[in-house]
Amino acid sequence: MTCCGNASLRRIHTGLSPALFFPALRGRAFSFWIGLVSLMAWPIPVAAAPAPIQTNFADEAILARLPDAVPRSTRLPPSAAAMAEEVQALIDQARGSGDPRFLGYAERRFQQWPDDAMTDRLRVLRATLAQSLHRFDEARQDLAEVLNRSADRRQRIQARLTLANLETVQGRYHQARAHCQRLSTEFPGLIAASCLAQVDARSGATRAAYDRLANQLAAAGNTGSAGYLWARGTLGDIAAQLGLASAEAHWQAVLASSPTDLYTRTQLADWYLRNGQVQSVMALTLGYEQVDALAVLRVIAMRRTGHPDQDGLANRIRERFEEAQWRGALLHKRDFARFQLAIEERPDIALRHAMANWETQREPLDTALALRAAIAADDQAAVRTLRNWLEQTGQSDARYPELP
């Protein structure tokens, strides 16, 4: 939390005017103290008491469902290749399910693995892991090492692409563009084209980036390839930035062939929510309550429709975030901030976390949330910080309606 630490956080305007006098309260000092004492005793959940221990649970009750791909033992894989396969499977599992336990298993593996047995592939995987744990500098270091030293073309390309993505996510478009350009000479195709289009779109040339990538996609023709889907996903992102309705079709195409792409699912659910298509949000997030980002979008949609389970879901999310705060490391600051803003209606807390998140991640959804929180909390300094950065990068986005 660097940026918001010193800024004065503002509170929301509730429609009450600043009260100079409360005539009805005047002269009743005693009742004030009573009131104050009762306020002090307001129940604040401090790691609420645990649920009771149930001793007579039913034999037939299904208490837990177990995932498949968990490491069966603490014994290390016999070779670097086997290690890479295992770690890759764990990272894929984490990505597809949104379950961070798999990241913990993978990291434990790396801790056990001897340094002198690291390979380029393992280094790229370790960087990917670090990146998903938001340890961006560690990731950068591993990737730079592969790019500097490795002769393995495949790992170099993978490292280049991962680094380009990392720089894009952090809003360092200059660095990201350099990596995308290198990628387009080392590995030309739709993936490199998407890489460049994404960076161009984020730094001012949004419409041109969209048209160019759409043309490249049409020219490529191969609708079954991975590059094709990659480009569709990127076109969805850029279309959303432009406020084009085609965003939906692009993202739907990606989801149709990889339903576990949680990134795309989140983008699309957010898109529906912004467009007031609440029922589509409900359909898209059904069965994804365990994923913070989707659960938060779902509960906001529920609130908009007065869904009977809105309080139930809000309570489950709240408990999850309380446990995460007890843990001390809040991995999903954006989701937490959005929950605070939309459900808890605490713009000050929302802004604090949205800005802390924005310090490390500057995707449009991160920036959009930070802006909304800053305006809701009436924090001009934060608004200025965001606005300056957007001007500096030339970024505009239909999802920042607050800005001219």
Place this chain on the structure above:
Amino acid sequence: MSRSAPCMRLIAAVLLMFPLATPALAHKASDSFLYVDTGQSELRIDVALRDLALLMPLDRNGDQQLSGREVRAQRAVITRTLEEAVTVASASGSCSLTGTDWGISTHSDGHYSAARYRLGCPNGEAPQTLSYTLLFDRDSLHRGLVRIDSGDRHTLAVLSPAERTVNLLPGTAPGAWGIFTTFLYEGVIHLLIGLDHILFLLVLVLPASLMSASPGSTGPPGLRPRLIQLAGIVTAFTLAHSVTLALAALGIVRLPVAWIETVIALSIALAALNVVWPVFGRKTWRLAFAFGLVHGFGFASVLGDLTGGEANLAVALAGFNLGVEVGQLGLLVLGFPMLYLLARFRLYQRALVPAVLAGVGGISLLWVIERAASI
């Protein structure tokens, strides 16, 4: 996507790994919950069934589901595994764990095994440390979330691969008392560095130092009535800002800070004006109370910056409020005698007080303009 040509596999690998950075996603990471009651000498440990299944063959029929029967059948293995991973010690050595309850419980991500133990420490001593190693060799992100209850104090702690032992003795962990003293300090500091509150206080206090002879009496009143008046003013200010500080900090009433800050600046100017032309009357305590309400919202914005979702908000609030009072009283104890002494000189009343009032009034009006501009 899963064609076997090398280039395609590369792309597939690329595609699988690429989006990981962007989504902020997850279930939740693995946590165990340990509740220690040092007064009752009790320990409760809750471990997710999913996590236990990593350590022992819980899923006997291999259907990737854990039934009540399967969990119950492994009760002995579960409790033995826990007891090997947890050590409680007092000054003289390890404490024994005697199981009292065992069953299941729920946390945000599902069912947990829950076991309660009575702690038997050597020579009847109080437990001093808790060490925990469960699952650390499987999952680097696993944590033991500890709540220590000692009397009516609750302390939270976290056990991790790097930090496997927690001190259970009161006073060693930053508990409610630590939060209280931290915020007490913040309250004092905020009052002292917040020039607007000090100026407001100064302007309120000036009339008490100037009290002129009331009609019918023989001379200017002594120290006693002045102190009484002063106490009235300070109490009214305190009461008022305590109330609004609490209302705002607890999120019951929220007002835009830019407005509040403007009104605070205006309040100083009006209070200064009131010394010369008592438009709000001679009863300064009323003025102190009314504007105190506004100043409370001002304190709250600072408190909000400091706490931001702090769990012990009530404790923080009490500490902060008391800190503001301490700072205020400290200033008065030092400043008022000086004003009282100065009041004996005609020059004080004739020149110094008007100069101070004009200065304070001017500064505060400048603030009003500045702050109103940022609304």
